[in-house]
Amino acid sequence: MNSVELFTGAGGLALGTHIAGFRHRGLVEWDDDACETLRRNVKARALPDIHDWKVHQADVRMLKFDIFGNKGGVDLVAGGAPCQPFSLGGKHQAQEDARNMIPDFVRAVRELQPRAFIMENVKGLMRESFRNYFEYIRLQLINPDLVIKKDETWREHHYRLEKLETKGNKSLKYNVVVELLNAADYGIPQTRQRVFFVGFREDTELAWHFPKPTHSRAALMHAQWVTSTYWEKHRMPRPKEVPAYAVRWTKGKAEPLPPGIAWKTIRDAFDGLPDPRDERKAASIPNHRFIPGARSYYGHTGSPYDLPAKTLKAGVHGVPGGENMLALPDGSVRYFTVREAARLQTFPDTWHFEGSWGETMRQLGNAVPVELAAVVARSVLEELRGQGSH
CATH class of the missing domain: 3.90.120 (DNA Methylase; Chain A, domain 2)
Known part of the structure; x- marks a missing residue:
């Protein structure tokens, strides 16, 4: 099955989805050092079957997603949008932060219409102070076709999404589940908590739940x-x-x-x-x-x-x-x-990192644990396989 990776960074989520069985049509990242990390490992074939990974160094806000195929032709869109707007170590500006790339993840879902998506972010996204915005994110992912209007505030857009949700959406819609996972509960040697949003296009009619802790x-x-x-x-x-x-x-x-x-x-x-x-x-x-x-x-x-x-x-x-x-x-x-x-x-x-020590630690600190990503992605892939693949 094929996938598109956004905000790839050093490749944690991309490696996890690859290990799970997805094959990437493209990986999008803008940071120079992170792109060098990806390119070096692709060239060195640090893992089997990654020689054809294509790294797109680009600002996702400027990217046209049709370069990855037609609507409905992608099985999975995955990515960890920059987490600084919601991180405990950040300025906590959420929707006011220019680094908030979640709207572009929603745009990718809207334009590619994948059968499923996986989006992850920091635990801070679930803080009480972000509760309304958290729900706004979820409603956008459920109804990616309802686009924010020019000069419309996010709160006004939120109200329209609530109306659509209660009335019923007859266009593109996803069934979305959200869970806060502790990586240690899945065999990762780190008590790292990440929020995962997983959605399946409504017409797939698939029933899915997060993997149980092991x-x-x-x-x-x-x-x-x-x-x-x-x-x-x-x-x-x-x-x-x-x-x-x-x-x-x-x-x-x-x-x-x-x-x-x-x-x-x-x-x-x-x-x-x-x-x-x-x-x-x-x-x-x-x-x-x-x-x-x-x-x-x-x-x-x-x-x-x-x-x-x-x-x-x-x-x-x-x-x-x-x-x-x-x-x-x-x-x-x-x-x-x-x-x-x-x-x-x-x-x-076998995965090598490019950049100074501080830069490589930044890449690692922003990454999703590879094996946690693989656990979630493998479960999603198994559910999708029930319908066959593109």
């Missing part, structure tokens, strides 16, 4: 502090000092085996990677250069080795990026290398 924090606690199988797997003794969050699991009471597979931790993700402070060993690993200067301070204490990482941020210093650090067992901290951050985002080790 991993759990409780299962990790059980493996670490009840059975100790976690420590045995890593060939190390169980720590004598028990962290405060795990004390209840060491009370001596028989804890029943929790459902699901244990959350993956940073230690799990970094298995096989040499310590970047050992320059001789780390030199053979692409994007695995040690960056000095990390420090811990209030609100920025790093991520413990034996839990999933905190959410990677699209920055390197201060409020946006201070948490892109590993908290070592001796109490010290250090920055994640690019390769380590890529592991936390479940990019394959």
Whole structure:
């Protein structure tokens, strides 16, 4: 099945949909370094069957989507519109922010009329202060044909969409479901929460739900502090000092085996990677250069080795990026290398990143975890296959 990827960035969502079984007609991205990352990996064939990926370096607002085919000829449109307007680290301007590209995702759905779409964004989009705008986004995706008029405010457009929704739309319409997913619950070594909007064109008459979580924090606690199988797997003794969050699991009471597979931790993700402070060993690993200067301070204490990482941020210093650090067992901290951050985002080790350390960390901080994208996309593809493919 074919797809079009918008706001591709370093390729997290694009890789996930590719791994799931979609084949891209085109990837759209405007950032120079992100485009270089994509082009280098396509040229190097970093994954099988990506040699024909065509990267369109363009401002999506200026793009005519008919270059990807006729209406209805695309199976999937996917993309993560820039999240700065809704990010906790941003200015929280939402619809007033010039970087808000969600209207152009809606335009792509309107012009291509795919059988399905996947759009993701940051958890901040669901904040109470954005509640009305969140509903406005959902109504636009349900009714992409009802276009905002010249000089019409988004609130006025919202009112018209509400009327259409209650009256019934007889033109292009999508059945849309929205869910906040925690990446750790699906086997990603990071507690990254992202909002996913998934829609199916109404005439497909398909019934779909989000994949159920497969991993759990409780299962990790059980493996670490009840059975100790976690420590045995890593060939190390169980720590004598028990962290405060795990004390209840060491009370001596028989804890029943929790459902699901244990959350993956940073230690799990970094298995096989040499310590970047050992320059001789780390030199053979692409994007695995040690960056000095990390420090811990209030609100920025790093991520413990034996839990999933905190959410990677699209920055390197201060409020946006201070948490892109590993908290070592001796109490010290250090920055994640690019390769380590890529592991936390479940990019394959064959995927190389272009740009300075700060730029590559920005690419990674903005990315969708590859394996989370694959879980959602694989479920969508399986549903679409019930109708056959183009």
